[in-house]
Amino acid sequence: MKSSAAPSWLPDLERSGGPIYLSLADALGAAVTSGALKPGERLPTHRALASALDLDLTTVTRAYGEARRRGLIDAAAGRGTFVRPPPKGQDDRRPAVEVDLSMNLPPHPPAAEISARLSQTMAAILRRPDLPQLLSYHPSAGSADDRSAGAEWLSPLLPGLTAARVLVAGGGQAALMSLLTTLVPGGGTILTEAMTYPGLRAAASQAGIVPLGLDMDAEGLLPDALDEACARLKPAALYTIPTIQNPTTATMSPARRAAVAEVIRRHRLPVIEDDAYGLLPDQPPAPLATLVPEHVWYVATLSKCLFPALRVAYVVAPDQRRATRAQAALRATVQMPPPLSAAVATRWIGDGTAHEIVTAIRREARARQDLARRLLPPDVLDAHPEGHHVWLxxxxxxxxxxxxxxxxxxxxxVVPGGAFAVAPAAASATHDRRADNALRISLGAARNLDTLDGALTRIAAAMDEDQETTPEIV
Ligand SMILES: Cc1ncc(COP(=O)(O)O)c(C=O)c1O
Structure with missing residues (x-):
């Protein structure tokens, strides 16, 4: 029998796809974002919501569990479930963020000379005789010069790359959205690492695509898990970050890459390889796109090597024909890459400035990683010596x-691990639910090494305090 009292919040799940508990957690997130649910507001009991939505009690319990893992709600024993206060900067009652280590930004040491270089380059671009053309519409895959610059930039990773396979996108996020709609039209399932870049989850949700997470180890996704999920779920694509994975920092070894490539080849699986951090290591590992080029769409943003406001990323299609397909999606999404920004990137790649900036950023990233290794407990710290973040x-x-x-x-x-978690692809309970009980700490966002030192010291002290206040269980 249904309860007669209507619950205080009732989502409309009609338009959502995928597992119902995830749709319910997503609806909860949307209600918090839109303000339909206010911080501190009590949510309906599991039983009341299950009854009103005609769902199993376990579905609602799983949804609330997922929402809690995403940091949306809190449960207080005996009092019910409440909406958590919103994250940084959105709640006036919370103190201002003093040091924001939540965004994965590249550090900008003085040696990178970003602002001086940018003002010089912009002035030179504005003096170009073809400025009127530059300020007009451009091909949606970028101009011929911009595509050639992309091929040049990526050639250390993808030797022999030609401009015909390169498309210029208005940032990695626009590239991912365009590729998702190209590869999974009409919605479907894609596989990802068990924890992944939240922007991918956001794009998938917009496109009605359900991401399911593969078990990982210190080298990233497990080839056997991929193989099993491909056979059982027939996913439309795989999205993977093989180098300095966001958030876990896992980097696939050459052997792991070969094993993953073998599974991709066998299942003829389309892949989006997101190499946002691929040019940070001194010795960058060969991308999957070099091993199974016929299956891989490779994406490399300049946000982490130069700066995010540039909004320039390069997409490498498996071949020229498929580049044309992605071009249509890019046109529908963003019309064209931002021409002034693309002109800056092209000039900087051509004259070596981009290389000098990324070298300065890499050097600073290394110093920040050294500091993190000194200040945070090494036995629970996952990191890459040239990455922008650590996983604690x-x-x-x-x-x-x-x-x-x-x-x-x-x-x-900082960002709690639940913000990156994806529903498990595994049918059995092999998925380690505790794996996301971690923090992603972005080192690049601190103003300088001193600020970072202070912030990491405080995090380490808070961890110690926590240990001291945990009652011993015997
Ligand atoms: C793995 C990954 N891909 C893509 C992006 C987004 O890049 P963009 O700024 O070009 O949209 C990020 C940003 O954090 C990222 O971590």
Whole structure:
């Protein structure tokens, strides 16, 4: 029998695809974002919502569990479930963020000379005799010069790359959205790492695509998990970040890449290889796109090597024919890459400035990683020596969302692992639910090494405090 009292919040699940518990967690997230659910508001009981939506009690329990992992809600024993205060900068009652280590930005050391170089380059571009043409519409895959510059930039990773396979996109996010709609038209399932870049999840959700996460180890996704999921789920594509994975920092070894490539080849699986961090390592590993080029769409943003406001990324299609397909999606999404920004990138790639900036950024990233290794407990720290972020695993007694909230109240922003979690692809319960009990700490966002030193010292102290206050269980 249904309860007669209508629940205080009732989502409309009609238009959502995929597992119902995820749709419900997504609807909860949307209601929090839109303000339909206010911070501190009590949510309907599991039973009331299950009854009103005609769902199993376990579906609602799983949805609330997922929402809690995403940091959207809190449960207070005996009092019910409540909407969590929103993240950084959105709640006036919370102290301002003093050090924001939540965004994965490249550090900009003085040696990179970004602002001086940018003002010189912009002035030179504005003096170009073809300025009227530059300020007009351009081909949606970018101008011939911009595509050639992309091929030149990526040639250390993809030897012999020609401009015909390169498309210029208005940032990695626009590239991902365009590729998702190209490869998974009408919605479907894609596979990702168990924890992945939240922007991919956002794009998938917009496109009605359900991402399912593959088990990982220290080298990234497991080839056997990929093989099993391909056979059982017949996914439309795989999205993977093989180098300095966001958020776990896992980097596939050459052997892992070969094993993953073998599975991709056998299942003829379309792949989006997101190599946002691929040019940061001194010795960049060969992308999957060199091993199975016929299946891989390769995406490389300049956001992490230069700066995010440039909004320039390069997409490498498996072949020229498929480049034309993606071009149509890019046109529908963003019309064309931002021409002034693309002109800056092209000039900087051509005259060596881009190389000098990424070298300065890499050097600074290394110094910041050294600092993190000195200040944070090494046995629970996953990192890459030239990455922009670290992944700090917390003990099972320390909940990542609660910990992040606590240090946020002292003015430090980091991201709890639940923000990256994807519903597991595995049919059985092999998926390690505790794997996301971690923090992603972005080192590049701190103003300088001193600020970072202070922030990491405070995080380490908060971890120690937490250990001290945890009652011993015997
Ligand atoms: C793996 C990954 N891909 C893509 C992006 C987004 O790049 P863009 O700024 O070009 O949209 C990010 C940003 O954090 C990222 O971590």
């Amino acid at each position: 695993r917390l003990s099972p007694t320390c909940d990542a969302a609660t910990f992040a909230d606590r240090i946020r109240r002292s003015g430090l922003a």
